[in-house]
Amino acid sequence: MLIRVRLFALARKQTGLAEVEIDLPEEATVADLKARLGSKCPQLLPLLPNVMIAVDAEYATDDQVVPLDAEVAVIPPVSGGGPLP
Amino acid sequence: MNTPTFDLLGDRAASAPLSPPEVQRYARHLIMPEVAMEGQKRLKAAKVLCIGTGGLGSPLTLYLAAAGVGTIGLVDFDVVDVSNLQRQIIHFTSDVGRPKITSAEEKLRAINPDLNVVRHEHALDSGNAMAICAPYDVIVDGTDNFPTRYLVNDACVLLGKPNVYGSIFRFDGQASVFFPPSGPCYRCLYPEPPPPGLVPSCAEGGVLGILPGLIGVVQATEAVKLILGKGRPLIGRLLLYDALDMSFREMKVRKNPRCPICGPNPTIHALIDYQEFCGVRGEEATTEAMAAASNGTITPLELKELLDRGDAPLILDVRNPEEIAICRIAGSVVIPLPELPQRLRELKRGVPMVVHCKSGMRSAKAIKLLEAEGFSNLRNLTGGILAWIKDVDPSQPVY
Numbered sequence A: 001m002l003i004r005v006r007l008f009a010l011a012r013k014q015t016g017l018a019e020v021e022i023d024l025p026e027e028a029t030v031a032d033l034k035a036r037l038g039s040k041c042p043q044l045l046p047l048l049p050n051v052m053i054a055v056d057a058e059y060a061t062d063d064q065v066v067p068l069d070a071e072v073a074v075i076p077p078v079s080g081g082g083p084l085p
Numbered sequence B: 001m002n003t004p005t006f007d008l009l010g011d012r013a014a015s016a017p018l019s020p021p022e023v024q025r026y027a028r029h030l031i032m033p034e035v036a037m038e039g040q041k042r043l044k045a046a047k048v049l050c051i052g053t054g055g056l057g058s059p060l061t062l063y064l065a066a067a068g069v070g071t072i073g074l075v076d077f078d079v080v081d082v083s084n085l086q087r088q089i090i091h092f093t094s095d096v097g098r099p100k101i102t103s104a105e106e107k108l109r110a111i112n113p114d115l116n117v118v119r120h121e122h123a124l125d126s127g128n129a130m131a132i133c134a135p136y137d138v139i140v141d142g143t144d145n146f147p148t149r150y151l152v153n154d155a156c157v158l159l160g161k162p163n164v165y166g167s168i169f170r171f172d173g174q175a176s177v178f179f180p181p182s183g184p185c186y187r188c189l190y191p192e193p194p195p196p197g198l199v200p201s202c203a204e205g206g207v208l209g210i211l212p213g214l215i216g217v218v219q220a221t222e223a224v225k226l227i228l229g230k231g232r233p234l235i236g237r238l239l240l241y242d243a244l245d246m247s248f249r250e251m252k253v254r255k256n257p258r259c260p261i262c263g264p265n266p267t268i269h270a271l272i273d274y275q276e277f278c279g280v281r282g283e284e285a286t287t288e289a290m291a292a293a294s295n296g297t298i299t300p301l302e303l304k305e306l307l308d309r310g311d312a313p314l315i316l317d318v319r320n321p322e323e324i325a326i327c328r329i330a331g332s333v334v335i336p337l338p339e340l341p342q343r344l345r346e347l348k349r350g351v352p353m354v355v356h357c358k359s360g361m362r363s364a365k366a367i368k369l370l371e372a373e374g375f376s377n378l379r380n381l382t383g384g385i386l387a388w389i390k391d392v393d394p395s396q397p398v399y
């Protein structure tokens, strides 16, 4: 199944893409999706251990199964704000 | 939808009656049932701590002061730099070189002379964070680095205070309210900090100047709602804003049962060493070791001498094209660090090479990479192009 993955912040900057499509077997988990994403976009490899993954607009853990037609979001931590207090 | 409402102030609001001039000032609030006299008295009695008076802190403190929040605490020890003015609207051109906390305090008092500003003019650290945060009702996080972000999170969880979170990067913004046990904390979303140097700060990655305006105002709105105890707070929801796309998305986030600080079996019971937790000290050491392990360094003046003697080494600039457009050492070869592994063929082997970036971090990484690929005779330009401009070519602009 083809899964649409939206990339945010640094994930978008590193790949130059706002969205990628990942081909996943049925019953694949979020961890599987991360692995596929890493091989499709190697620029994301260093980021993936620390990103938050949302499946259908909801925080997802690594062991969660990615449902058919899911919309996945990759949300890396963002440091920015004001000056160093 | 059944988010509980909060009463952060208890009966403190009752002891904050409004004077006739205050009634006039807040007239547009007082005629709305969601605020009214009761709510305006709550705002007057409320104490909000804002960590940082930069991009996020500027709009949010300006609006909180205007809205009638009685006490605003400011944490900052930085000085206004000209490159801050593009987004930190509480600071004016005439403030460059002045302490941010003083500049901010003046503007806030000018907006609202009734406001009580509390200055905390030092770095927030594990030793002082609990004492600084304790007297406040709401903590608003406007920091730009991971150690402080985790520190603010942990202090808020331990003290049971709501943490109004916001962060910005280039064209993307995030906001949420972390308030266990009603919702998750920052660690529930991001249990471990990213390796140091991986996620760029605004200084390294850039930021649209207007972006913190929007995110800071979202934070101010959430702070006011928490104080009023009205509406549905951004608890358990992460708001994502994309300025390029002009779109808002919302992600449901929930408490992580394994969260080390707000979970049912916490392992963190007191503040820790956040520099160490985020590997910041380790990173400095690694970069230094990397620089030392490379064939050595060269200062801008030594490089200038070589060029003047006609003994020019190959100068490799590993910065990004946007940075090259600002300043450049004449005659350099440009290959941005991320492209270096694929573009090694463009570099002559066996010739002396000086590698530089903005200040020396990326070039140290480039040298490590080149050495692993069999290149030799490499030197890192100490202090990068910033030092070059300072010591050799002050005619070029810095960034």
Ligand SMILES: [Zn+2]
Pocket (backbone or CB within 6 Å): B180, B184, B185, B186, B187, B188, B189, B255, B256, B259, B260, B261, B262, B263
């Ligand atoms: Zn937590």
